[in-house]
Amino acid sequence: MKRRNFLKTASVGIAAGAAAAPAVSLAQGTPIRWKLQSANPSGTPHMTLLNRFSSNVDKMSNGRLKIEVLTSGAIVKPNEILDAVNKGVVDSGQWWTHYATGKHPAGGLFSAPLGGSGSGLDQMGQLAWYMRGGGRDLYVEYYTKMLKADVMPFLYAPDGPEAFGWFKKPVTSVAEFTKLRFRISSGLPRDVLKEMGGVPLNLAGAELIPAAERGLVDGVEWINPANDIKVGLQDVFKFYSIQGLHQAIDIADVVINGAKWRALGPDLQAIVETALTASLFEAILYFIHENAVALNEIKAKGVTVFDAPADYAPAWIKASKKVLAALEEKDPFFKKVLDSQRAFAKVVVPYTKETSKLSTLIAGAAAT
Numbered sequence: 479m480k481r482r483n484f485l486k487t488a489s490v491g492i493a494a495g496a497a498a499a500p501a502v503s504l505a506q507g508t509p510i511r512w513k514l515q516s517a518n519p520s521g522t523p524h525m526t527l528l529n530r531f532s533s534n535v536d537k538m539s540n541g542r543l544k545i546e547v548l549t550s551g552a553i554v555k556p557n558e559i560l561d562a563v564n565k566g567v568v569d570s571g572q573w574w575t576h577y578a579t580g581k582h583p584a585g586g587l588f589s590a591p592l593g594g595s596g597s598g599l600d601q602m603g604q605l606a607w608y609m610r611g612g613g614r615d616l617y618v619e620y621y622t623k624m625l626k627a628d629v630m631p632f633l634y635a636p637d638g639p640e641a642f643g644w645f646k647k648p649v650t651s652v653a654e655f656t657k658l659r660f661r662i663s664s665g666l667p668r669d670v671l672k673e674m675g676g677v678p679l680n681l682a683g684a685e686l687i688p689a690a691e692r693g694l695v696d697g698v699e700w701i702n703p704a705n706d707i708k709v710g711l712q713d714v715f716k717f718y719s720i721q722g723l724h725q726a727i728d729i730a731d732v733v734i735n736g737a738k739w740r741a742l743g744p745d746l747q748a749i750v751e752t753a754l755t756a757s758l759f760e761a762i763l764y765f766i767h768e769n770a771v772a773l774n775e776i777k778a779k780g781v782t783v784f785d786a787p788a789d790y791a792p793a794w795i796k797a798s799k800k801v802l803a804a805l806e807e808k809d810p811f812f813k814k815v816l817d818s819q820r821a822f823a824k825v826v827v828p829y830t831k832e833t834s835k836l837s838t839l840i841a842g843a844a845a846t
Contacts, residue, residue: 573733575590597827601727605758644712645719649784654787661681703772717781721785
């Protein structure tokens, strides 16, 4: 099914039986105004990217659609964003699909698949699957049928790979790691850490510093250097490793209320979709540069960057396979998504494995 045709179908069929809102007349002259609440605090990279997206929509629509970007907690809590958008409490929101894994586990396969879901896909491969391998159709199906939400969702910003985490001292083994009270993303990463015998905690970004200062948490992962430094984690932890597998792929979402989406009309819908697609590319370039700058600054502030323990990767992959296998056996839609990723990976991974050798050669040349 062609993507454009699919989006038209999804736009009409999101809330089965609901009366479609009329398209807004362009002759009215009054701009459409939306509020978009982020799951991120003020000053973080996603706020920058979302404001750029908003500006692009404003310019491309010649001021007909204006989107006000709000910070985390402005109207609802981060984990309440989807429900708020679904009910029309906010017009749109930014979060991650894996926030919804408590409602249906397949959410983690879209925005944060464990080490590529064992398929071999890296972050670019995941995006290729989403755009060209049938992933987009499954993604919309997840929101509208599995979650039964009247929304139009889009992946908008790849911000992975996520760091292994911040610690009070270097972690030298899995045995040490699993004894720590460790903040980790909810959903599949949490399940894998539990499978490894670890102690996962779920804390929002605004809670990380207070919890660390009060000794309630021994280590945390948040996102990546560019985001982490904005939160201030370098002020309370002095050891950092960026070699995480829990979200080696991490891609943020924007979800739009279904009635608001249908009311736009095809021209403004195309503008929003184009601006969000452009955000995918912009975010990739943005985070390459911002993460590099932030990592240098983190080191300059006296933080020691260390390698993840040698036994971390084998232990994490082993536990991930157990978690994925159990969910695949239990849930047909989970298996459907995973099978789609595996089939796509069989085609593209042999090629990306070859091209990754060039990346190693190029990096090696810079060091000589």
